[in-house]
Amino acid sequence: MTEIALAMAMGFFSIMVLTMISMGVPLQKNHGSKAKIPIFTLIQPKIETSQSTKLRSEDMFLVFDGNSYLDKTLRQVDPRTIPKSRRIILGLSPVQSLESALSAQRPLHGKQVVLTTLNPDWKLALNRHKQEQEIVK
Numbered sequence: 001m002t003e004i005a006l007a008m009a010m011g012f013f014s015i016m017v018l019t020m021i022s023m024g025v026p027l028q029k030n031h032g033s034k035a036k037i038p039i040f041t042l043i044q045p046k047i048e049t050s051q052s053t054k055l056r057s058e059d060m061f062l063v064f065d066g067n068s069y070l071d072k073t074l075r076q077v078d079p080r081t082i083p084k085s086r087r088i089i090l091g092l093s094p095v096q097s098l099e100s101a102l103s104a105q106r107p108l109h110g111k112q113v114v115l116t117t118l119n120p121d122w123k124l125a126l127n128r129h130k131q132e133q134e135i136v137k
Contacts, residue, residue: 056087063091063118064104065126074129079107087112091122 060082063070069077082088088108092101094117105113118126 055089058085059087059089061089061091063122063126064096065130066093066096066100069107070126070129074125082108082111084111087114089114089116091116091118093118093123093126 061072062077062079063072063074069079071077079088088111090104090108090113092104092115096104101115105115
């Protein structure tokens with residue numbers, strides 16, 4: 001039984017590797033018999049990582065607290081009012097689920113968004129802000 005499971009696992013792995021390689025092969029163009037076609041090509045990202053991680057003056061920092069978007073002074077912001085030309089640095093709690101992180105990005109569709117996790121100081125500030133909001137209510 002173990003040998004059969006091992007053989008099936010090796011077969012699935014082989015199929016996965018062949019599929020990955022075939023997805024990287026470009027379409028063949030008829031350049032004659034001497035045309036060199038690469039067997040495997042890597043897809044390069046459009047933005048270098050060093051460019052995407054540098055802060056710019058037009059960047060806007062937002063915090064998603066699970067319900068609303070807050071700016072750096074913890075005032076509520078409507079994400080639809082942010083122009084598409086501004087990059088958004090979206091701070092999320094590291095304990096938020098993937099589903100919550102994806103739903104936080106949904107209103108920001110079409111805008112350049114960079115996700116980051118909040119440090120303990122931000123989490124403390126958010127907790128204080130929530131407590132103040134509850135006192136006001």
